[in-house]
Amino acid sequence: MSSKVYECIEKIGNCIIANKEFLTELDREIGDADHGINMARGFTEVLAALDKESENIGEVLKKTGMTLLSKVGGASGPLYGTAYMQAGKVCAGKTALTPEDGKAIFESVIAGIQKRGKAVKGEKTMLDAIIPASEAYSAAIDSGAGIGEALDAMCKAAEEGVEYTKTIIATKGRASYLGERSIGHQDPGATSATFTMQMIRDFFKG
Amino acid sequence: MVGIVIVSHSWKVAEGIHDLVMQMAAENDHIFAAGGMEDGSIGTDAFKIQEAIEKANTGDGVAVLADLGSGIMSAEMAIEMLGDEIEVRIADAPVLEGAVSAAVTSTSGASLDEVIAAAEEARTVSKLS
Numbered sequence: 001m002s003s004k005v006y007e008c009i010e011k012i013g014n015c016i017i018a019n020k021e022f023l024t025e026l027d028r029e030i031g032d033a034d035h036g037i038n039m040a041r042g043f044t045e046v047l048a049a050l051d052k053e054s055e056n057i058g059e060v061l062k063k064t065g066m067t068l069l070s071k072v073g074g075a076s077g078p079l080y081g082t083a084y085m086q087a088g089k090v091c092a093g094k095t096a097l098t099p100e101d102g103k104a105i106f107e108s109v110i111a112g113i114q115k116r117g118k119a120v121k122g123e124k125t126m127l128d129a130i131i132p133a134s135e136a137y138s139a140a141i142d143s144g145a146g147i148g149e150a151l152d153a154m155c156k157a158a159e160e161g162v163e164y165t166k167t168i169i170a171t172k173g174r175a176s177y178l179g180e181r182s183i184g185h186q187d188p189g190a191t192s193a194t195f196t197m198q199m200i201r202d203f204f205k206g
Numbered sequence: 207m208v209g210i211v212i213v214s215h216s217w218k219v220a221e222g223i224h225d226l227v228m229q230m231a232a233e234n235d236h237i238f239a240a241g242g243m244e245d246g247s248i249g250t251d252a253f254k255i256q257e258a259i260e261k262a263n264t265g266d267g268v269a270v271l272a273d274l275g276s277g278i279m280s281a282e283m284a285i286e287m288l289g290d291e292i293e294v295r296i297a298d299a300p301v302l303e304g305a306v307s308a309a310v311t312s313t314s315g316a317s318l319d320e321v322i323a324a325a326e327e328a329r330t331v332s333k334l335s
Contacts, residue, residue, distance in 0.1 A: 038249065071243075077276065
């Protein structure tokens with residue numbers, strides 16, 4: 001029997017693997033055409049490396065992060081690796097999560113990505129999806145919304161974040177070499193981050 | 207002697223720079239390349255970099271020269287994973303020219319600060335004058 005946390009990572013991994021071509025195509029427009037290939041390779045390794053039965057959420061997330069770090073290759077390796085390891089720290093020893101844990105995970109993940117990528121909101125990166133998603137999620141939880149409603153708000157904000165990345169110039173990563181020519185294209189990292197959040201929502205709303 | 211690690215997305219680039227550097231620093235056996243992924247594809251691998259830093263270290267510290275974006279991020283992760291046991295610094299320098307300057311300076315017995323400074327000076331050296 002596989003654990004819930006494994007099933008959630010599997011759902012995210014399968015979505016990323018299924019969108020390998022799409023993500024790579026987005027990256028071909030404004031980057032080095034490897035985002036989908038790299039992320040799919042990373043998650044294939046993650047699904048093979050994880051203990052399917054482990055219910056230790058912190059351990060599973062940490063292992064996911066370590067594997068992405070060593071197998072992805074592009075900037076998304078250290079960035080997603082950091083994100084999952086930061087989430088793992090918040091979940092250390094836990095076998096279940098509360099809506100409040102979700103807020104703490106977001107906080108830790110965002111701090112980790114910002115430190116690693118030295119980016120802020122508005123630079124056409126994954127943070128343009130993750131930061132608004134975090135704000136929408138926390139606001140919903142704080143106002144007494146149920147987890148389903150909060151996860152919907154999170155995804156809506158992330159999707160709007162992806163749309164927003166089309167309107168701005170990239171100043172971080174390989175896309176920054178393109179300057180104004182990066183306008184009109186959505187950011188691949190913001191897109192894969194949004195897929196991740198959509199899968200988390202679908203998993204919890206099951 | 208200060209160790210040097212050359213990081214590139216491409217193992218060919220990292221090995222090629224290593225070859226070039228060794229022409230200038232043949233007696234220095236603390237210079238290592240950490241390029242590409244485990245399977246040889248393009249990318250950087252924090253664990254591979256960590257291993258190279260450990261090999262390059264003689265106790266006098268290690269200077270890391272890296273190419274584009276994630277080369278720096280992976281090097282930073284490698285350094286964090288090593289903790290405080292080895293003094294490691296990333297030079298803010300072009301990888302090839304910086305590696306040559308760093309290697310020559312290290313071979314002369316300089317400190318980590320001096321090696322990093324020599325690598326970073328490579329940023330402003332004009333090639334045409």
